[in-house]
Amino acid sequence: MFVARLLLMAASLIAGLILHNLWRLFRQPSPWPRLFLLSISWTSGIATATTGTRVRRNVFYAANHHSWIDIPVMSGVTGCTFVANDGIESWPLIGWLCTINNTIFVSRENRLSVGNQVDELRDAMTGDQPVTIFPEGTTHDGSGLLPFKPSLFAALVPPPPGMLVQPVFLTYGRHTQRVAWIGEEKVTENFWRLLSYLKPITATLHFLDPFDPAHYPDRKAISAEVRARIGTAMENVAY
Template sequence: MFWRALRRRSPWPRRFLALAARAVGVRVQIAGQPHGGDMFLLANHVSWIDILVMGGATGAAFVAHDGIARWPIVGWLAAQNNTLFVARERRGALSGQIDALRAAMLGHQPVALFPEGTTSDGSGLLPFKPSLLAVLLPPPRAVLIQPVHIDYGVTTAAIAWHGDEPAGTNAWRVLGRKGRLDVMLRFLAPFDPADCADRKVIAATARDAIAASIAQNAPDSAATQHRPSATPLPPV
């Protein structure tokens, strides 16, 4: 209520997400240049940890499937950070969800979307679902899209949550790991949605950029010997 009275976003959800990431052993580094203005982040999706990492690093509001709202702790933290929970099974609700997303974007808070719609094994990308990208055409204001590659490096396969693995089983497996978990947020070149003919072009442009980064930075790729310098996030 205090922050709403000041018409400012509370800093606590972002801090809590960052602290939660550190509590599970995650250490985040940044590669590339996060766009400083209003931004719509499109990222690959490997793990439930993605929400902690992206939220803690950027303060973004998420577009996430409504099942996350029922997750202990993570769901509550996501809700506090203005997450828009999307009912994937109710296609008739899409129009209202787009309206809600457009309203959120007008609040000058970064918005993050995992356009694959679910998690993958991290070795590549699933098809991007362009439906919610309709909110960007026409752009509600000077919003740029920035693709983000969430890169867990050599531990990707070990922490990825995909297939039929239950959420509790994955969480137990990830939390039971020894040592820290390094993750690189690779902020790729932003682009203007106004330059795209439709939402499918937006999805394809972002997907191509992230796919190229995955290929370039694969643990067994020669390109990993020439990775750009990274900046560790400061302690929360």
């Protein structure tokens, strides 16, 4: 199964790369990075489902975080770009895909660069793609929420006109702990484990009620509101 899925992934990559460059040749917006990211979900054996009403424009998504596969799942459904740890930029395949999908890479260790990162995030929020952040700043097993890092919510103080924040609760149901990339596990080990798993997995994105960040005094208040809403959804969703 692993080999078959890997071959499918390679085939979709080659096709997507050709079509992406063809679109770029004619100076047209390319849908292929998003579609290829979605194909990674499919070839990994993960179907997607959604609940709630997704805001499609002028929206800033904030979601909980389990694994590297969250990126293709979320982008495949929403067409979003991401704020991601700069270590991902050097990953084979995923790093390149994130780059052509306009991902904003940030350093979690360099606190002196936070101001520049916030400015870059503000610029991205005025583009054609919605932006997603994972405010926990790392992956975990889904048994609860980690503390949120509020620094990047500073890009919403004040928010661009009409911008809403939409919290997203992402779960893989009873398979969440199998999908989760945690501890000292290497990303290659998690990749192998996921692609070798035979049972079907569904990633469900619960799009929660959006809110206007202009009604909150600062980044910490916005962060706390997002965390409270995702936490409530986590308590109420039965696996």
